[in-house]
Amino acid sequence: MEHFAQRILLLPGWRRAALSVALGALTALTQAPFHLFAIGFVTFPLLVWLLDGAVGTTPGKASGALRAAFRIGWLFGLGYFAAGIWWLANALLVEAPEFAWAIPLAVLGLPAVLAVFYGAACALARLAWSDGVGRIAALAAAFGLAEWARSFILTGFPWNAIGYALMPSPVLMQSAAIGGIFAVSAFAVLVFALPAQLAARRGAAITAVALCVVLVGAHAGFGIWRLAQAGDLAVARDDAPVIRLVQPAIAQEQKMDREARAATFQTLLDLTALDAAPDEAPAAGDQAEAQGPASGRAPDIVVWPETSVPYLLTRDAAALASIGETLLPEQMLLAGAVREEPGEQAGSVTGRYYNSVMAVTTGGVIAGAADKVHLVPFGEYLPFADLLSAIGLRAVAAADRGYSAAPARTTITLQGGLTVLPLVCYESIFPKLAVPPSGQRVDAIVNVTNDAWFGRTPGPWQHLHQTRLRAVETGLPIIRVANNGISAVVDPQGRIVARIGHDVRAVADALLPDAAQPLFPERQREINFWLFLSILSAIAITARIRLRAFGGN
Template sequence: MERLSGRIILLWGWRRSLAAFLAGALLVLTQAPYDFFAAGFVSFPVLAWLLDGATAPTSASVLGRLRPAFAVGWWFGFGYFLAGLWWIGSALLVEADSFAWALPFAVLGVPILLAFYYGFATVLARLLWSDGIGRIAALAFGFGVAEWLRIFLFTGFPWNEIGYAAMPVPLLMQSVSVVGLIGMNALAVFVFAMPAMLSSARHRRAGLAVAAILCLLHAGFGLYQLSRPAGDGERRLAVRIVQPSVDMSQKWNPAEEERVFGDLMRLSAEPPAAGHTKPQLILWPETSVPFLFTDRPDALAAIGAMLTDGQMLMAGAVRSEGDGSQRATLYYNSVVAIDAGGEIVDAVDKIHLVPFGEYLPFADVLERIGLKQLVAGPMNFAAGTLRKAIALPGGLLSTPFICYEIIFPDLVAIDVASSDIIVNVTNDAWFGNTPGPYQHFRQAQVRAVETGLPVVRAANTGISGAVDPNGRVIDALAIDARAFIDVDLPVPVRASRQTLPYGAVGLAIVGLFGLIAAASIAIRRIKSN
């Protein structure tokens, strides 16, 4: 191990950059759908050894001294995000004639920008670098801060945060209910990087002992949580999740409206599956309704005729406000609740829109040079201003999150404070059968564990499913299946919810790693004097 670490430390030039890139790309195997978490025990030790050798001449400026550390982190991040997010280019191939030109900008541009977070992480770590366990704590601190910033900076994009690598199965997800994703990010890096200490005989035992203890606590807490019986007063909700599997080339085609709507109605009206009761809630995916309800009041009447007393339909639909003219009308990506009378009784609009997907930033300027919204649909969307819970049959409350809103742990934690169920509607058909839909579903699973609430999720082409409050999948539909599932959803009492402000424990853990790293530097200086 000492010989291997020595070779990696001494790498220089393009070989050093390539090693960092490959270590980052390998780390993607820890994420869904691969879930090979052992790859983290290779990637992060390599990163730590590369940082051991990330030195500059003493005559270099402050920025010059930090440049080698930044380069290592940037190349590591570029490999990680390129290997983990290449599938976003699939969305541009749906209308290849119009958007194929943008493919390299999406596939390469997004990883190039996101890699700056990891460059910042390694610079921060290198500023606190010492030896032994102190440098591992510094690495955990740097990545903990960088991944926290990724949640909200520049509208936020916390996709595939490192912490998910430590949560491939429900047994290993339970710790996130205590430390949050912020804490899990730092702890995962700390444990994954521990094999880097095997190169030092003096610190080897301490590193292995600390990593083993944290792993045992992580798995032991999961076992404890999953073995606990359901709390008193747990309620049940009969839910039908509909997955229409509409091809994106047909979704906004007026000639396909009747067929698409007819498939949704047919699947919704089927008799209950064996062993299930009539669904109280029927859930359709994001923008599943292929027209505006204001243009088709007959569709609302048909839905009302299909539903019976005690049933409600929640559907992803485009909602409009205005007089119908192009400039005076606002369109919203919404979830609407429809009762048995065929009336829209409530609606929630998407607040966190996807730049260039659902709206075009600086539209007046960019449209003049020929740029337009890339993938989401035939109109720009306006952002909603308020997320609220929608009342369901049986007196339960559900909070809807549309598409990638579910990946923001802070957003979900705050907005479900008075809710009983998390509803997620999405349309991942843009990305086909790639890792993207699996990663998206995994993040919805983790939101269930964080909040202690069940999640029901309808996706146009999958993955649709229901997740219990411990992250266990009750039932799910495969990608591209055109079908429905009936689920008897367990709903816990609200009193079981944690009340700490989101991120408080996680940020404390990140700060603790920073203190350990700083203390290691101080101790080394004292010994050297």
């Protein structure tokens, strides 16, 4: 193994670059829907050996080593993100004549920007590089910091954080309750990279492998213990609200067709009016997570996906009346819809539009609404709008109006006192947005989305997987409804209670699981994250100081 590591370390020029990209692309297979997490135990040791050889053009010169490390990390990130989120380009094909020119930006441009975070992580780790486990601790801490930074810099896009690779199933998700996804990301890099020590002397190699086995075992063991403590929360109490997931599976082209609006709306009404329905049999791998039908009871709460209503409900009394007539007594609808807020500016009537979740009663009355806070740049709004709109650009998913961001998150209280926190579309990948607003009690998170933009690609599966982790972190069940899938009810341990598969037009009824007390409140999870990074950094710095003391560089 030492001979093989030396060959990787000494790779020249383009071979080093090609291997860096290939390792990143292979690592993307650790994410949903593939979940081949064992690949990480190969790709990260090879990344460590590449970084061992990051000496720059002038050996011994620190700046050259940092540039070489950044280049390796950036190329690794380019491969990882290009292979992991290429499906974003599918959204540009919906209106191909107008947006096809931007496909290279989605396939390579965005990955190139996101790869900067991994390049910076590798350069930062190289500052504290040593020749043992210390360098692996440095890499883990740097990647954890990079994933955290990726959640807010340039509005944030923490999609496919490395930590999700180590959490393919509920039993392996529970560690997120300790320090959140960013702590698990640092932990994932630590355990993935430890086999790099197989190239060290025999004693160090055995120690590193034993440590890796212990850490992975602790990760799994904690999950087993926590699920045993929680019990079978998938079987909710009999008087729990019955939730109906409505998945219309309407093609994005049809949703945008003004002539098809009446048919689209009628599909939603027809699905809402169906008799009590069992949830769909879960996909392979989820068999242990399934719950049976909701005792034949009529739904208490019906949920429609993001922007499902093809009309402006604040203007269209007939549409509201149709909803009211379709709902049963005491039922309530949570509908993804565009909310208009009229206004006046410079003497002319203008308006703001929000991507919202609206609560509608059996009387056809809008009883509450929550607007999206974190909009998708270039998707729902156009950054530098005055400049870019002047050259003919517009946001992909916002038609001609563009959306406005809500100033703050809002909860909705339904009949019976149930309070939900709506998260619209990719808001569910931001851990902070899933935390209830200060001082407010929340019974469940409602995530409405329209992943039809991305077709049958890994995107919808990745989105569902990441959303499930918000339940584990917060202790709140999640009601997730997607236009074309994957819709699901998720309990506080990340287990799927009810599910509708991809591209299936159907409804699923399920009892809403009770919320659970989170293992740690959000503030403590943040403290745990920084404490873990501090421990890793201390190990790395100590190893670096010892190396320098014995004449290393």
